[in-house]
Every structure is written in C-alpha cells, then in structure tokens.
Amino acid sequence: MKLSIEAELAYAFAKDTQIIAILEASHTSDQVILSELLDIQPSAKILSDTTASGDRRIRASLSGDVTIRYTATVENNLRQLLPPSGTRHLWSDLPSEVLPFLLPSRFCPSDKFMRFAQRQFGGAGDGVAQIMAILEWIHRNVDYVAGVSNAETTAERTFVDRAGVCRDFTHLGITLARALGIPARAVSAYALQLDPPDFHAIFEVYIENGWWLIDPTRLAPIEGIVRIGSGRDASDIAFLTSDKQCQVIRQTIQVSEVS
CATH class of the missing domain: 2.60.40.2250 (Immunoglobulin-like)
Known part of the structure; x- marks a missing residue:
C-alpha cells in the first residue's frame, strides 16, 4: 500500500x-x-x-x-501481519539488541504483572496465541475513552481504570507481553483511517526472529501504518x-x- x-x-x-x-x-x-x-x-x-x-x-x-x-x-x-502461530524465543536465543524490551520500564511495570499474566495467558498456547489472548482481553476489558488518562498514566493505572487511549492500550499490551517473557516495544506511527487523525501509538512483539506490529485499539489496519519511532514506552517515542x-x-x- x-x-x-x-x-x-x-x-x-x-x-x-x-x-x-x-x-x-x-x-x-x-x-x-x-x-x-x-x-x-x-x-x-x-x-x-x-x-x-x-x-x-x-x-x-x-x-x-x-x-x-x-x-x-x-x-x-513489504509489511507482514502477525503469523497464525509462532513460538516465543528462549532468552538465550534472542539478539542482544532485543533484550532491553523484556524489562520493566517507566510506563510498563511488567514485573508487577507476572502472576496475573501467567494465570490469565500462560496456558493460551504458543507465543502468538498468548499475544492474541492478550489482545482479546484488552478488547473485552478496556474501553477507549479520551480524558481518562494523562501523560503520567502507567499501564498499572490503566489496568485499574480499564479505560484510556491508544497510548494506554499500548502500554498495557507491552506490559502483559513482557510479563510473559515476550519482548515488546512501543511504536509511534502515522495511521490510515484513524479518526480523528493524529499520531498513533501501537506496539510490536518479537516472535519468530522478527518484530510484528500490533494495534491493540483495533482502530487502524496494520497495512495502513507508517512507522515513525520505536522504544521502551512513550517516553522514547514522543514526537x-x-x-x-x-x-x-x-x-x-x-x-x-x-x-
């Protein structure tokens, strides 16, 4: 496209x-x-x-x-969508540049969610199945509502409030993926069909030797995404x-x- x-x-x-x-x-x-x-x-x-x-x-x-x-x-x-199946990597098999995206960060305190993530998503299947389970949980449990959050809102706050905007959906998705031991990072993007038009925050996970883009809000098609920046969380990708x-x-x- x-x-x-x-x-x-x-x-x-x-x-x-x-x-x-x-x-x-x-x-x-x-x-x-x-x-x-x-x-x-x-x-x-x-x-x-x-x-x-x-x-x-x-x-x-x-x-x-x-x-x-x-x-x-x-x-x-050349963009590819998340494959229907795929195993997550052993940490010893990951490229060194991917390792920082396993760790907690300012807006993504994944260490606080390990027990919840393992109970809720650990038995979902392979790495892709676990990511899909996370996305479905966010879709069912978190409302897209402007004004609920601000620039200081973390994934922990969004988990409690169960509402937020694209930045908050992304931070929560990253947090839950990292809590399962799957590398995840935030991505800022231009997005087709986003209403109202704005900078968009999504995330990507490292599975099957590559990064795969995901929009946890389901507001924009992945094939209509143009990457701008990537990082640990919103603090790294501010426009x-x-x-x-x-x-x-x-x-x-x-x-x-x-x-």
Whole structure:
C-alpha cells in the first residue's frame, strides 16, 4: 500500500528552546520512503541522526511561533501481519539488541504483572496465541475513552481504570507481553483511517526472529501504518520533546492512500 502523509505542527516556543522531534518515517525493512520533505519556518539549523533501528530524530533550537511541516509518500507493501502461530524465543536465543524490551520500564511495570499474566495467558498456547489472548482481553476489558488518562498514566493505572487511549492500550499490551517473557516495544506511527487523525501509538512483539506490529485499539489496519519511532514506552517515542514549556497552536495530521 502506498500512503501519503501530511503533518503540520505549530507551536509557540520560549526563547532558545531546545527540541528533539521524531516526525519522519523510519527507515525500516518493511517500508520504503519514496519522497519526503521536512520544513521548519522560520528556518532553523537542524541536526539529524538515525538510530540503529532506523528511527530518525531532529534537534534544533527554536524561538517564538514555529511551524514544522512534514510530507512524505511511503510504500509499505513489504509489511507482514502477525503469523497464525509462532513460538516465543528462549532468552538465550534472542539478539542482544532485543533484550532491553523484556524489562520493566517507566510506563510498563511488567514485573508487577507476572502472576496475573501467567494465570490469565500462560496456558493460551504458543507465543502468538498468548499475544492474541492478550489482545482479546484488552478488547473485552478496556474501553477507549479520551480524558481518562494523562501523560503520567502507567499501564498499572490503566489496568485499574480499564479505560484510556491508544497510548494506554499500548502500554498495557507491552506490559502483559513482557510479563510473559515476550519482548515488546512501543511504536509511534502515522495511521490510515484513524479518526480523528493524529499520531498513533501501537506496539510490536518479537516472535519468530522478527518484530510484528500490533494495534491493540483495533482502530487502524496494520497495512495502513507508517512507522515513525520505536522504544521502551512513550517516553522514547514522543514526537516532540523540549527543555522548556511550549504551547500548541495547532496540529494537523492527514494520511491517505495513493491509488
């Protein structure tokens, strides 16, 4: 599927605010960037770098009212859906770069859920079956409700409240997967058919020697996803991080299929 992305973020920054932004489509094996343009007005000096996983970050010092625009056309016809079956890896067989995604993190306290996860999902079958059982449990027990959570909400809070938005669904899914010993990481994305259009948080699990994308909210088709960034949880994949307070003027995201 070929997707067109248009993102515009307008912010009011205090003088000389340092920012890190993760807005550009990631360079990964399951998507190809056919064209793209990143524009910041007023113009500013940008420092760009790419992580080992293909995620791209920009750094800059911004002041006053600033508009950041990103447009791209991305082909993701190499993306594969989670297979119908697949065993989870022994930890000794995992690549070293995958190991951090077995561990508890700020928003995903998986060590507190080991007993629950083993009782609820441990007997579901192989690794894929356990992940599918987690997704079904979230679907049946957690409501998608805006305003229930905030930027500080952890998976533990979502488990109690049984409500949240995509970020909260993702943190809970990651937490339960890690509690079963399955590596899982958060993914920020542009998503086709997301209503209302916005940045989307999903997650992926490491099974059968690869990472597999999953949307625990069921709001967007995986084939309509464009990866932006990945990390332990939301703290690693925020689309904008600044060292001073800033004010949102407007933010618009549009994703459409290119025929």
